[in-house]
Amino acid sequence: MGNREDLLAGAKRCLMEKGYAGTTARDIAAASGTSLASIGYHFRSTKALLNAALVEAMEEWGKEIEHALAAEAPPGATPLQRFEATWERIIESYIRLRPLWAIQFELIAQMDRLPELRESFASANREARLGLAALFENLDPAVDEKKAMAVGTFYQALLGGLATQWLVDPESAPSAHDLVQALHTITAGRSGPTQPDTPSPTAAGTSP
Structure with a gap:
């Protein structure tokens, strides 16, 4: 070199x-x-x-996530089983890349004193969200950018929130199976997706 x-x-x-x-x-x-x-x-x-x-290290982290998502689920696996298998691999990456996650949180805490990094992080956020939507759900932003951004934001929040728990207290941090159980609980009784952009009859002042 x-x-x-x-x-x-x-x-x-x-x-x-x-x-x-x-x-x-x-x-x-x-x-x-x-x-x-x-x-x-x-x-x-x-x-x-x-x-x-740091930029190079983050690119390597992105490749690690891609590698985790590229591993094939067992034949005949259900969507939830694939979800659990994926997050098992991501949690393994938290363990291997713990210092890199720690650096990210360190930089976030210093963001007000590092304006150039704030700009870099902010501009990278959009691409990261769209990339996560493509990686996790195979969503093409060229087809539906709004949907891809929303899904990518959700996965970004899940990745960061889970990483925080593994950094602070890995002994009690949730496993992939815990995530699946939580997903079951959260979605129980919900028959389908909501339509936040459509006003409800009450909000619109009309009767059903």
């Missing part, structure tokens, strides 16, 4: 071990086997290097 690639690899290792705020230029130089001057030459600043390393 060249110095630039070495710096990115070293910065990613430091991010995993020390976090974003705890990583210094000297840490990266030592981890990458390069000089402090090479950081300025290739990236201008340590912050720019860390941001680039």
Whole structure:
């Protein structure tokens, strides 16, 4: 690898071990086997290097999620069984990629002091939601972008919320089977999807 690639690899290792705020230029130089001057030459600043390393790490995380979703469910599996199998694999990825999830929450807490990262996260959010809709439900935003965005937002909330519980207390964090049981409870008695854009007879001032 060249110095630039070495710096990115070293910065990613430091991010995993020390976090974003705890990583210094000297840490990266030592981890990458390069000089402090090479950081300025290739990236201008340590912050720019860390941001680039974070983007690469997030891309690797995305590939990990794709890999988890690409694994085939057992033949004849029901939709709920496929759902459970998928989330079992995602939970395994939480365990392997725990430092990367921790960094994301660290950065969210510092967002007001890192406006450039806020902009990066905000612009990436839209693409992430559409990507999740395609990965989980094979929804094409070109066909129905509003639906894809809503579904992607739901999965983004589920991924982040579950990751929080695994970071804070993995011993009592829900399993994939727990998610299925919760889904059963939440959907019990609901015969079909609601139509939020259609006013109810009461709200419209009319009788049934």
